[in-house]
Amino acid sequence: MRLFGYARVSTSQQSLDVQLKALRSSGVKSSRIFSDKASGSSNERKGLELLQMKVEEGDVVLVKKLDRLGRDTGDMIHLIKIFDDLGVAIKFLDDGISTEGEMGKMVVTILSAVAQAERQRILERTNEGRIEAKLKGVKFGRKRSIDRNQLIALYEKGIGATQISQQLNIARSTVYKILKEESELSFGTLS
Missing domain, CATH: 3.40.50.1390 (Resolvase, N-terminal catalytic domain)
Structure with a gap:
């Protein structure tokens, strides 16, 4: 043995x-x-x-x-x-x-x-805690590092997504994502 x-x-x-x-x-x-x-x-x-x-x-x-x-x-x-x-x-x-x-x-x-x-009970308790925290306004994830106001201001000046992404050193897809989020906040989602 x-x-x-x-x-x-x-x-x-x-x-x-x-x-x-x-x-x-x-x-x-x-x-x-x-x-x-x-x-x-x-x-x-x-x-x-x-x-x-x-x-x-x-x-x-x-x-x-x-x-x-x-x-x-x-x-x-x-x-x-x-x-x-x-x-x-x-x-x-x-x-x-x-x-x-x-x-x-x-x-x-x-x-x-x-x-x-x-383990299943722990997951359930964790998820319940997350839901409760979200209802209380707690935000999860890392803090935003992009100046959204600057991005919107550049877009409103007529600067394109490619130039904004280069100027702010972010991905072009991120520019589009933020613009979409902002338009949904401004106009509400259409269903």
Whole structure:
């Protein structure tokens, strides 16, 4: 039996350090740790693909937490099945569970379903908060950096979109977008 490790964070700005340290302190050699900086919902994970190629029957893959392997229940079950077909068990360090045996597979399936439900609740709460904030006048996105009044003034002087875009150092499509928005504000949208 050989120990392997898998670590994942969702974005390149996040650090793998905590997961890597936990895997090494659990006895996984650094050369047998595979990692990804990608969303768990993506099937394009090079580290996970390499891990699947390296493991053999009887090996064990350690993962710090359940949600580091996959993003939703379907993905988790699919990955567990792939490793199970290879004769490879997965152990989740923080959760204290393993895919070894039928009970292990059942527990992992239930926990991944609970994790997916929690993520869905978080998304719902986030969206409700956004809607409420918009109703209160909160604006999302980055602040506008284009002087809209200057753009409108140039347009009203008869200067064309190409010259405006060159003068303000913005894309011509942005000029058209702002002009459209301004005309909709002035005249209302026609339905």
